[in-house]
Amino acid sequence: MLAKTFLQRNVLVSRCLSSVTSSTLKVGDVLREARVYSSEDVKSYAEVSHDWNPLHFDQELARKAGFENRLVHGMLVSSMFPRIISSHFPGAVYVSQTLHFRSPVYVGDEILGLVQATALRETKNKYIVKFSTKCIKNHSELVVLDGEATAVLPSLELLQPSSSER
Amino acid sequence: MLAKTFLQRNVLVSRCLSSVTSSTLKVGDVLREARVYSSEDVKSYAEVSHDWNPLHFDQELARKAGFENRLVHGMLVSSMFPRIISSHFPGAVYVSQTLHFRSPVYVGDEILGLVQATALRETKNKYIVKFSTKCIKNHSELVVLDGEATAVLPSLELLQPSSSER
Numbered sequence: 001m002l003a004k005t006f007l008q009r010n011v012l013v014s015r016c017l018s019s020v021t022s023s024t025l026k027v028g029d030v031l032r033e034a035r036v037y038s039s040e041d042v043k044s045y046a047e048v049s050h051d052w053n054p055l056h057f058d059q060e061l062a063r064k065a066g067f068e069n070r071l072v073h074g075m076l077v078s079s080m081f082p083r084i085i086s087s088h089f090p091g092a093v094y095v096s097q098t099l100h101f102r103s104p105v106y107v108g109d110e111i112l113g114l115v116q117a118t119a120l121r122e123t124k125n126k127y128i129v130k131f132s133t134k135c136i137k138n139h140s141e142l143v144v145l146d147g148e149a150t151a152v153l154p155s156l157e158l159l160q161p162s163s164s165e166r
Numbered sequence: 167m168l169a170k171t172f173l174q175r176n177v178l179v180s181r182c183l184s185s186v187t188s189s190t191l192k193v194g195d196v197l198r199e200a201r202v203y204s205s206e207d208v209k210s211y212a213e214v215s216h217d218w219n220p221l222h223f224d225q226e227l228a229r230k231a232g233f234e235n236r237l238v239h240g241m242l243v244s245s246m247f248p249r250i251i252s253s254h255f256p257g258a259v260y261v262s263q264t265l266h267f268r269s270p271v272y273v274g275d276e277i278l279g280l281v282q283a284t285a286l287r288e289t290k291n292k293y294i295v296k297f298s299t300k301c302i303k304n305h306s307e308l309v310v311l312d313g314e315a316t317a318v319l320p321s322l323e324l325l326q327p328s329s330s331e332r
Contacts, residue, residue, distance in 0.1 A: 035216075044214040048207055049245035053252035055259065065257055065320070074260045075248055079215035079241045086219035091231055093221070094240045099263045154231070 025129070025156040030116045031084050037072040039107050045076040069106040074145065077105050080113035081133040081149050091154040097133070098147035105137065105144050112136045115149070120156075127153045191295070191322040196282045197250050203238040205273050211242040235272040240311065243271050246279035247299040247315050257320040263299070264313035271303065271310050278302045281315070286322075293319045 042056050054061050055071045062070050078099050086092045105111060112135065119130040128150065135145040208222050220227050221237045228236050244265050252258045271277060278301065285296040294316065301311040 041214055044210065048210040048214060048242065049249055050201075051245060051249040051252055053248070053258065054256050055252075061257065065259070073245075073248070075241060075245045075263075076214065078263075079217060079239075082219070082239070082241055083215055083217040086217055086221075090220050091227065092219065093231070094267050096267060097241075097265045099265070101260050101262065 023158050025089075025117055025120070025127075025153075025158060027117050027120055030114055031088055032112060032114045033080065033084050033087075034110055034112045035080065036110045037076065037105065037107060039070075041076065042070070042072055042107060045073050049073070049075070051075075067104050067106070069108075072105040072107060072109070074099070074101045074105070077111060077135055077145055080111070080135060081115055081131070082151075084113055084115045085131065085149070085151050085153075088158050089151075089153045089155065090159060093152045095128070095150040095152060097149045100146055101144070102146065103137065103142055103144040105135075110138055111144065112139075118148075127156055129153055129156075189324050191255075191283055191286070191293075191319075191324060193283050193286055196280055197254055198278060198280045199246065199250050199253075200276055200278045201246065202276045203242065203271065203273060205236075207242065208236070208238055208273060211239050215239065215241070217241075233270050233272070235274070238271040238273060238275070240265070240267045240271070243277060243301055243311055246277070246301060247281055247297070248317075250279055250281045251297065251315070251317050251319075254324050255317075255319045255321065256325060259318045261294070261316040261318060263315045266312055267310070268312065269303065269308055269310040271301075276304055277310065278305075284314075293322055295319055 046052050046056060051073060055065060055067070056073055057070060059070050078097070081097065082094050114134045114136065116132045117129055118132050121128045131149045131151070133147050133149050134143055136142060137144045212218050212222060217239060221231060221233070222239055223236060225236050244263070247263065248260050280300045280302065282298045283295055284298050287294045297315045297317070299313050299315050300309055302308060303310045
């Protein structure tokens with residue numbers, strides 16, 4: 001089962017995405033990071049965002065609403081995208097983001113965030129980069145969240161040219 | 167000065183926005199909430215999102231990058247929109263959000279979040295509602311963040327038909 005999961009994930013990644021092959025960002029490069037969202041994460045996020053929607057805390061209510069379990073806040077999952085970008089490009093400034101919440105993320109799910117550079121333009125010694133942004137659930141091909149982001153990067157040099165996910 | 171600020175804010179609100187006049191949401195209704203983002207909020211958000219972009223923590227670096235002060239994470243400011251919607255409609259499920267980060271939000275800024283219902287459709291005893299979403303800074307007319315959201319509401323009854331902001 002573990003082997004199957006490993007295979008699925010790597011097939012997915014190799015089929016859909018080119019790797020980052022140098023320390024300078026190019027169109028087509030993909031940055032990625034995985035994370036499991038815990039009950040504590042959901043509570044901490046509610047404390048700072050003030051979003052106490054009961055779907056995130058009341059399992060019974062979440063089930064009555066048609067979900068399998070308590071939901072992770074969609075905007076907490078979305079925070080993966082600026083996190084991934086700024087961890088590679090400190091000083092990155094976010095310009096825009098579109099978000100389509102396509103499938104629920106439950107407490108305990110492992111989410112793989114994928115950020116792919118799709119367009120790149122230099123202006124005044126900075127770089128305006130468009131990214132496609134996607135989150136995939138539990139080593140499957142299920143896209144739970146996708147959209148596009150634009151950020152201004154101070155440089156195209158990757159601070160962390162490799163990670164445990166790459 | 168306080169009177170001027172109060173006047174500015176209320177002129178803005180009365181000129182641009184119709185009020186919520188009943189306990190049932192209608193197209194045109196506006197929900198709003200204000201908040202000041204502190205250093206502690208920025209730190210707490212970084213801890214849960216893992217987004218440690220130095221623009222949020224290093225004042226000198228933020229100034230060198232052309233900003234007046236340390237920035238509040240854009241996605242933390244964006245969290246006002248689902249917070250406002252779910253505080254009035256517990257059990258609301260977020261479907262989509264677009265975000266345009268138009269102007270920086272600094273630590274200490276007071277941000278007024280405005281969420282206006284623009285379209286409404288009933289389906290299977292639930293309600294799909296589109297909202298225009300906007301954040302305005304420091305009692306001015308400066309829009310720092312705008313976009314659109316879609317959410318599925320379990321009911322159109324407002325849990326809190328009035329607030330300190332309305």
